[in-house]
Structure formats: C-alpha cells, structure tokens
Amino acid sequence: MPETLGMYLFIASEIMLFGSFFTAYFFIRIVNGVPWPSPPYHLPVFVAAVNTFILMTSSATMHWATTSIKRGNVWGMRAGLLLTFLMGLSFLIGQLYEYMRAGFNTSDGAFPTIFFCLTGLHSCHVFIGLAILAIMTIRAFRGHFSAESHHGVEIGGIYWHFVDVMWIVVFTTVYVL
Amino acid sequence: MRNPLRSEAEAYRFLIVIVVCAAAIIAASFINEWLGVAVAVVVFVGLFWWLKQEPVPGAADPPKPVASGTPPGTHRVLVVAPPGTDSVNVPDGAEVLVVVPALSSTSEALTGAVDDRRHDAEATAAALESRLPGARVEVGADDPALAVEDALRVFGADEVLVAGDGGMLAAIRERVALPVSRA
Numbered sequence: 420m421p422e423t424l425g426m427y428l429f430i431a432s433e434i435m436l437f438g439s440f441f442t443a444y445f446f447i448r449i450v451n452g453v454p455w456p457s458p459p460y461h462l463p464v465f466v467a468a469v470n471t472f473i474l475m476t477s478s479a480t481m482h483w484a485t486t487s488i489k490r491g492n493v494w495g496m497r498a499g500l501l502l503t504f505l506m507g508l509s510f511l512i513g514q515l516y517e518y519m520r521a522g523f524n525t526s527d528g529a530f531p532t533i534f535f536c537l538t539g540l541h542s543c544h545v546f547i548g549l550a551i552l553a554i555m556t557i558r559a560f561r562g563h564f565s566a567e568s569h570h571g572v573e574i575g576g577i578y579w580h581f582v583d584v585m586w587i588v589v590f591t592t593v594y595v596l
Numbered sequence: 597m598r599n600p601l602r603s604e605a606e607a608y609r610f611l612i613v614i615v616v617c618a619a620a621i622i623a624a625s626f627i628n629e630w631l632g633v634a635v636a637v638v639v640f641v642g643l644f645w646w647l648k649q650e651p652v653p654g655a656a657d658p659p660k661p662v663a664s665g666t667p668p669g670t671h672r673v674l675v676v677a678p679p680g681t682d683s684v685n686v687p688d689g690a691e692v693l694v695v696v697p698a699l700s701s702t703s704e705a706l707t708g709a710v711d712d713r714r715h716d717a718e719a720t721a722a723a724l725e726s727r728l729p730g731a732r733v734e735v736g737a738d739d740p741a742l743a744v745e746d747a748l749r750v751f752g753a754d755e756v757l758v759a760g761d762g763g764m765l766a767a768i769r770e771r772v773a774l775p776v777s778r779a
Binding site for chain 1: 608
C-alpha cells in the first residue's frame with residue numbers, strides 16, 4: 420500500500436478533475452438543454468469507436484506485459500509495453516485526426532467547448548501515460564525489471580487502466596448517448 | 597470497501613467490468629431512453645455493492661496487540677482515567693502516567709465537534725494532576741484503546757490500570773499485551 424499511495428493520491432485528484440469537467444458537461448447538456456451534438460455539427464463516432472478499440476486492446480497488452488514479468492518472461496513484458504506504447508500513440512494520432520476533421524472549434528458554442536475540454540483533458544492523460552510508458556519501456560529494455568522486482572510496471576499499468584476507464588466513460592457519455 | 601485499482605490485475609478487471617457496464621447502458625439507451633437511465637442506476641448501485649462486498653485483504657485480521665517494556669529496576673504504570681474521574685489509586689514508588697481520553701459520541705467524532713469533550717478531559721487532567729504529585733497527566737485520543745496505544749509508544753509501562761467501566765477495560769485488554777486491571 421505505501422508504495423502505491425502516491426499513485427492513488429494522483430488518481431484521486433484526477434477523478435476530481437474529471438468530475439468537474441463532467442459536471443460542466445452534464446450542466447450544459449441536461450440543465451441547459453443544449454442539443455447534443457448541436458446542429459449542424461456531427462460527432463465523429465466511427466473514429467472514436469476505432470480509437471476505443473485501440474485503447475482497450477492497449478490495456479490487454481499492458482496486462483500481458485505485467486503478467487509476463489510476474490512469470491519472469493522479460494521479452495513478453497518488453498513486447499507488451501512496446502505494443503501498448505504504439506497503440507497509445509495511435510490513439511493520440513487518431514484523436515488529432517478527429518479534431519482536424521471535426522468541423523467545429525471551441526469558439527462555436529458551449530457544445531464544442533465542452534467536447535474539446537473533455538476529450539482534450541483525456542488526451543492529456545494519454546500523453547502523460549505515454550511518457551510513463553516510454554520510461555517503462557526504456558527501463559524494460561535496459562533490464563531493470565524482473566519477476567521479483569517490477570513495481571514500475573505495476574504502477575504504470577494501474578495508471579494506464581485508469582486512463583482507459585476514463586475513456587470508456589467519456590466515449591459513452593460524449594459520443595454514444 | 598475495496599480499492600478497484602489495488603493492483604494492475606485488479607485495475608484491468610475493473611476496466612473489463614466498466615466496459616460491460618457501459619455496453620449495457622448503451623444497449624438499453626438504444627431501446628428506450630428511460631430504460632437506459634434505469635440500467636445506469638442499476639449499474640451504479642451494482643458497482644457500489646460489488647466494491648463494498650469485495651473483501652479487503654488484511655482488513656478482517658485482528659489488530660496486533662501493542663507490547664511494551666520498561667528498563668530493569670523501574671516500575672511504570674499507565675493509568676486510564678475517563679473524564680469525571682475524581683481520584684485513582686496508584687502503586688507506591690511507581691512512575692505513573694495518567695491518560696484522560698477525550699471521550700466523545702459517534703456523531704461528535706464524525707463531525708469533529710470534540711472541543712467540549714476535550715475541555716472536559718483537560719479539566720479532569722488538571723484536577724488529577726493536583727491530586728497525584730509526581731505523576732504525569734495527559735489528555736489522549738477519543739478512543740481509550742487508541743489513547744493507551746499512543747501513550748505506550750512514549751511511555752513503556754509494566755501494567756495498565758483502568759478507572760473506566762467494564763467495556764473500556766475489555767477494549768484495552770484486546771489491544772494491549774500487558775496486564776490490564778481495574779484501578
């Protein structure tokens with residue numbers, strides 16, 4: 420517990436941050452009754468769905484990496500971390516592609532503003548997760564982790580899954596419902 | 597309540613559960629908007645219940661009794677005196693520390709409205725200090741067992757004397773690996 424306390428406190432603060440953004444989203448959409456998405460705009464649901472699939476798969480590879488190192492399979496961990504990093508990077512590139520083709524901007528009203536704020540906040544977290552993953556991957560290739568000592572992989576994995584959980588909530592509320 | 601992000605494996609399991617829950621809400625919403633709301637409520641209640649039911653590792657284990665010791669040739673006595681105690685009998689020639697726990701009700705403890713209880717404990721401590729020359733008297737935590745634990749960390753004792761009721765005596769006996777008797 421003490422060794423993961425820092426990550427728990429960080430995640431707790433992140434949940435509160437996301438909570439404030441979701442409050443703004445629900446206020447705009449439900450209390451103010453702003454149509455979602457506001458005409459004439461459309462949300463790029465297909466790109467977001469592909470991104471969701473990529474992110475979910477990256478969680479599976481992250482889990483594979485952790486399971487591998489627990490069994491002493493160093494190459495399994497390296498492959499898992501590398502794949503997770505690449506899929507996280509693909510997600511970010513997909514998100515940028517989505518922004519470029521969205522057809523609206525933050526100055527176009529409350530709907531685009533909260534859309535970019537929520538998805539952008541999540542993208543920032545993916546970026547931080549990628550930075551953590553990059554460090555983990557470099558350390559993995561330098562032989563810093565073993566079956567007995569792999570705390571760095573475990574902590575990074577918890578953060579990555581948290582980011583994915585938040586994306587499921589963002590995708591469900593912003594894109595689908 | 598169990599932390600769903602306790603380890604990487606549990607975080608991954610939590611993610612799978614969230615994906616399934618989101619899929620259920622989405623499917624229900626496509627059928628009917630209010631059905632989606634109903635499923636969302638059920639999902640949130642179900643998630644809360646699941647996390648509440650999940651056993652927390654080590655939470656059911658009894659707390660380790662606190663042991664204590666004193667240097668050879670000394671006899672130290674820790675006395676627990678709840679607020680309102682007029683006097684306590686202590687063994688002659690012993691070093692004595694009297695702890696007055698600032699007992700408070702559950703609602704007072706939860707709301708932090710313990711100032712009055714602390715004043716009561718301080719008044720009792722002041723009165724006992726004047727009646728027990730040579731003894732140290734301190735105000736302790738609102739839980740008598742916790743007050744004893746705190747005191748034993750700075751005052752190694754050979755025995756604990758309790759001037760409170762049977763419940764207090766039993767609670768302290770459970771937490772302390774020392775002879776505990778009524779004062």
